[in-house]
Amino acid sequence: MLTTLSRVIKYGLVGFWRNGxxxxxxxxxxxxxxxxxxxxxxxxxLANIVLTDIQDKIDVSVYFKVDAPEDRMLEVQxxxxxxxxxxxxxxxxxxxxxxxFKEQHKDDSTVSQALEAIDSNPLAASLNIKARELRDYEAxxxxxxxxxxxxxxxxxxxxxxxxxxxRLKKIKGTVEQGGLLLVVFISLIAALIIFNTIRLAIYSNRxxxxxxxxxxxxxxxxRGPYMxxxxxxxxxxxxxxxxxxxxxxxxxxxxxxxxxxxxNGWTYYLSNFFSFMFAQVFFGVGLGVLSSxxxxxxxxxx
Amino acid sequence: xxxxxxxxxxxxIDDHETVAVxxxxxxxxQKEFVSMVGKSGAGKSTLIKLLTGEEKPTKGKxxxxxxxxxxxxxxxxxxxxxKMGVIFQDFRLLANKNAYENVAFALEVAGRTQQEIMxxxxxxxxxxxxxxxxxxxxxxxxxxxxxxxAIARAMINHPDVIIADEPTGNLDxxxxxxxxxxxxxxxxxxxxxILTTHNKEIxxxxxxxxxxxxxxxxxxxxxxxxxxxx
Numbered sequence: 001m002l003t004t005l006s007r008v009i010k011y012g013l014v015g016f017w018r019n020g021x022x023x024x025x026x027x028x029x030x031x032x033x034x035x036x037x038x039x040x041x042x043x044x045x046l047a048n049i050v051l052t053d054i055q056d057k058i059d060v061s062v063y064f065k066v067d068a069p070e071d072r073m074l075e076v077q078x079x080x081x082x083x084x085x086x087x088x089x090x091x092x093x094x095x096x097x098x099x100x101f102k103e104q105h106k107d108d109s110t111v112s113q114a115l116e117a118i119d120s121n122p123l124a125a126s127l128n129i130k131a132r133e134l135r136d137y138e139a140x141x142x143x144x145x146x147x148x149x150x151x152x153x154x155x156x157x158x159x160x161x162x163x164x165x166x167r168l169k170k171i172k173g174t175v176e177q178g179g180l181l182l183v184v185f186i187s188l189i190a191a192l193i194i195f196n197t198i199r200l201a202i203y204s205n206r207x208x209x210x211x212x213x214x215x216x217x218x219x220x221x222x223r224g225p226y227m228x229x230x231x232x233x234x235x236x237x238x239x240x241x242x243x244x245x246x247x248x249x250x251x252x253x254x255x256x257x258x259x260x261x262x263x264n265g266w267t268y269y270l271s272n273f274f275s276f277m278f279a280q281v282f283f284g285v286g287l288g289v290l291s292s293x294x295x296x297x298x299x300x301x302x
Numbered sequence: 303x304x305x306x307x308x309x310x311x312x313x314x315i316d317d318h319e320t321v322a323v324x325x326x327x328x329x330x331x332q333k334e335f336v337s338m339v340g341k342s343g344a345g346k347s348t349l350i351k352l353l354t355g356e357e358k359p360t361k362g363k364x365x366x367x368x369x370x371x372x373x374x375x376x377x378x379x380x381x382x383x384x385k386m387g388v389i390f391q392d393f394r395l396l397a398n399k400n401a402y403e404n405v406a407f408a409l410e411v412a413g414r415t416q417q418e419i420m421x422x423x424x425x426x427x428x429x430x431x432x433x434x435x436x437x438x439x440x441x442x443x444x445x446x447x448x449x450x451x452a453i454a455r456a457m458i459n460h461p462d463v464i465i466a467d468e469p470t471g472n473l474d475x476x477x478x479x480x481x482x483x484x485x486x487x488x489x490x491x492x493x494x495x496i497l498t499t500h501n502k503e504i505x506x507x508x509x510x511x512x513x514x515x516x517x518x519x520x521x522x523x524x525x526x527x528x529x530x531x532x
Contacts, residue, residue, distance in 0.1 A: 004413045208396055215455065216383035217411035219376060 008221060012228025015201055023233070026197045029190040030237030031244075034284050036186055038245040040179040041279060045272070046256065047172040049263055054165055060129045060137055060158040062144050066094070068125070068152035076149060077127055083143065085136035090128040097123040124154055134165060187287060194233055194291035198226050202299045209300070223296050230292030234285035242280050303494065304330040304353065304463065309362035311348055322348040323518040326362070330496065332462070335489045337505045338498040339529045340515035346498040349515070350467050353496075354386060355379045367462060384412055387456025387464045387493075391471035393448040395440040395455075401427060402436040405455045412459055426454040430484060446477030453484055463494040470501060478504065505529040 016023050064073050073091065080089045092100070098121045105111040115122075131137050137158055144156050202209070212222050246269070253265030269276070306328040313320045323345040330336055338346050351357040352364050355371050364371040369382050395404050402423055409419045427433050430450035440448055449469055456464055466485060470478040482504050489495045499505060505512055505528070512527030513520055522530070 001413070003415055007410055207394070211394055211396055211407065212411055213380075214383065214388055214394065215408035215411055216380040216386075216459070218380045218413075221380075221411050221413075 004218075004221060005224075008224035009228050011225035012232065015205070015225050016229050016232050019197065019201055019229075022197050022200065023229075026194055026233050027236045027240070029186070029193050030233050030284055030287060031240045033183065033186045033190045033287065034238050034241035034280050035244055036179070036183045037283055038241055038276070038280060039248075040176065040183055041276065042245070042249065042269070043179065044172075044176060046263070046265065046268070047168075047175075049268070051165065051168060051172065053263070054168070055134065058130075058134070058137065058158075058165070060131070060140050060144070060156065061126050062129070062149075062156045063124045063126045063154045064152050065154045066122075066124050070125070072152050073125055073127070076144075076152075080127065080129060080140070080143075083140070085131050085133065085139060087130045087132045089130075092126050092128060094121050094123055094125045097121075097125065190287055191291040194230060194288055195295045197233075198229065198292045198295035199299050201226065201229065202295070223300060226292050226296050226300070227289055230288035230290075231285055232288070234283075234288030235281065237288075238277075238280040238284035241284070242277055245276075245280075303332045303367055304328070304496075305363075305365045306349070306352075307363040307365075309349075309352060309359045309364060311345075311352060311357060312360045321518055323352075323515075326518075326520060328513065328520065328523075330494065332494055333489070333492055335486070335495045335508070335510040336497065337508070337510060337512045337527075337529075338496065338515060339500060339502075339505055339512060341500065344515045345518040346515055347467060348518075350388075350465055350496070350498065353465065354388060355382055384459045385462045387453075387459070387461040389449065389452045389456050389464070389466045389469050391468040393440070393445075393452045393472075395448055395451055397440055400437050400439045401432060401443065401451045401454075404440070404451055405458055408455045408458050422458060423454075426458045427451075429457070430454045444477070445473050446480055449473065449477070449481050450484065453481070453488075457488065457493075461493065463496060464488055466495065466497045468498055468500075470499065470504070482508070502529040 062076070070093070077089050077091050080086050098115075101123060102112070102115070129140055131140055141156055141158050144153065209222060249269045250266060253269070256265045257263065306326045309326040310324050311322045313322055326349065338349065340346055348357065352359055353366065353371065355374055358372050366382065367385070371382065374382060396407065399407065405423045405426055406419045409422060414422075424433060424436065427436055430453050432447060432450055432454070435443065435447060438447075440451070443451065449472075452469075453464075464485065469485070470481050473481065478501065485495050485497060486508065509526045511525050512522070512529060514522040514527075514530065
């Protein structure tokens with residue numbers, strides 16, 4: 001069995017080598033598909049990181065009047081927590097707010113002097129609310145504007161970033177859809193080209209195939225080499241694509257950091273390298289094997 | 303060991319039915335040497351294709367040893383074919399392989415080890431008298447030598463039967479006799495031989511069983527027969 005397997009691989013390699021230019025062209029198209037796929041994957045994961053990063057910074061804050069009683073405020077917190085749209089509510093008491101304020105401005109002498117001059121806590125207590133979904137923020141803000149709360153609340157602020165996020169999401173969606181369409185499209189072309197390459201290989205090997213059948217070669221022995229060729233196209237294409245994408249990420253990562261300072265594209269890429277590599281090889285080999293298989297089924301009589 | 307039972311083969315080409323062979327009943331025993339004679343298009347090649355499993359009969363049953371040939375699945379056919387050695391008028395050698403590699407190929411596809419190949423191939427080529435031309439490519443060999451390489455390849459898996467489909471059709475009289483002697487020798491060593499030919503001389507000189515086929519039917523089947531043209 002091992003002897004047969006090694007011979008099947010050998011014949012596959014020989015066929016691949018004999019087909020020189022055809023093999024090169026086939027690898028080129030597989031490479032193109034995989035670069036497209038790689039770019040799409042990178043874009044998708046980076047866009048997701050950026051989006052979650054921005055989303056995390058969004059919240060609704062409700063500031064209470066300075067004289068609002070604490071139990072009323074906690075009551076508001078509890079009622080908010082019972083809403084299904086709400087993910088979390090953080091209560092920041094007046095003392096805590098002052099503490100945080102002092103902490104933030106500890107190096108600023110004018111601020112601390114001013115606080116000392118007032119000699120009382122000028123800050124209001126507040127609730128920090130995070131919603132599960134972006135679109136829920138508006139509803140939560142509306143809920144807080146009810147008349148019952150009017151007498152204790154001072155103002156409700158929610159960040160204006162939501163418009164930006166919506167736009168980002170739209171761009172991401174469009175790019176992903178377009179990219180996916182493109183990848184599917186070139187995948188189909190690649191499949192057709194691999195299919196045709198294998199078909200030609202079968203045609204040019206017809207004498208050899210006739211002799212194989214004549215002397216009793218097993219189906220595996222007859223078909224195997226063409227599947228091996230398909231695998232080689234996939235592996236070679238994916239190795240080339242991985243190299244190119246790696247170089248591209250290395251050189252473009254610094255530019256990406258300009259937009260999103262918190263993210264280092266290069267380290268992110270490296271930390272996800274293996275899953276990325278796996279996706280590339282899996283897709284490339286899958287494409288090669290599947291198209292070869294169809295060609296072999298269609299054109300290789302046993 | 304080879305049995306054709308009421309075998310009929312009808313080819314359906316463009317809705318036009320052509321009867322290739324009709325109601326064939328044959329029994330070929332082990333170690334027999336059988337000549338099948340008849341004009342071109344009489345149905346000899348069809349019978350051979352039915353035997354090797356290349357074609358399935360429209361009616362009837364073909365069996366070879368324990369194999370029911372027309373019931374074999376595609377993945378079982380290779381095992382049947384390893385028990386048959388087939389040689390053709392056009393030799394069917396691979397042009398880009400030399401004599402040694404052509405013979406070795408039959409062992410490679412059967413999954414034999416490199417060691418076995420290195421041992422058996424020279425033996426087989428020696429048997430057909432081509433030991434000193436092992437490294438020659440088919441284009442460097444004469445017609446008779448090419449056919450001997452084909453015979454070595456057919457014999458290498460120790461088949462139960464050698465099927466020779468017009469093996470001398472492309473050869474001059476001297477080479478024709480060389481090939482025939484080789485087939486007789488193979489038969490003496492215990493392998494069944496089925497020879498199809500329309501060479502009257504060789505059939506008449508060997509005094510073996512002759513099956514005459516005409517228009518898809520067996521018209522004569524004689525032990526120690528002669529090639530009689532009707």
